[in-house]
Amino acid sequence: MSQPMNPQQQFRSTQSGRNVVPGWMNLVPGQPDTVEIQLDLDPADHRRDHALLLVEYWATPEDVTLQSILPVRAFREAADGWCVFVPSGGRVLIRAIDPQPAPPVLASHWLNIEPQTPAGTEVSVAVKFPGSAEGAAPLSS
Secondary structure (H helix, E strand, O other), X not given: OOOOOOOOOOOEOOOOOOEEOOOOOOOXXXXXXXXXXXXXXXXXXXXXXXXXXEEEEEOOOOOOOEEEEEEXXXXXXXXXXXXXXXXXXXXXXXXXXXXXXXXXXXXXXXXXXXXXXXXXXXXXXXXXXXXXXXXXXXXXX
């Protein structure tokens, strides 16, 4: 039986000091967490009210192992930032979503984690939403 999560018991990375997104440790039985993926949200986007990051880990191409939603407001409240831990091998999908502007902002990026990735590897993912946080239309590329 699981116990209610106490907000005071937030796991933190010993390498970076960042908060670990709840549930993002020991994803695959028998495979140690070897890669720390650091989520770096542009400070200009901290003001977005409805934006979020959808983070997925795929241990195999067939099915998603874990999926989490991280609201942008979590970055306002955690000055040290956020991270997730994954084993060597698999794919991580990070989607930036803001439904507020018209049209909505939708962007995604895949990270391929190779099986030979050395333990202790840190990957920083810079996230910057296109357009302004005030709801302007996204910038074209």
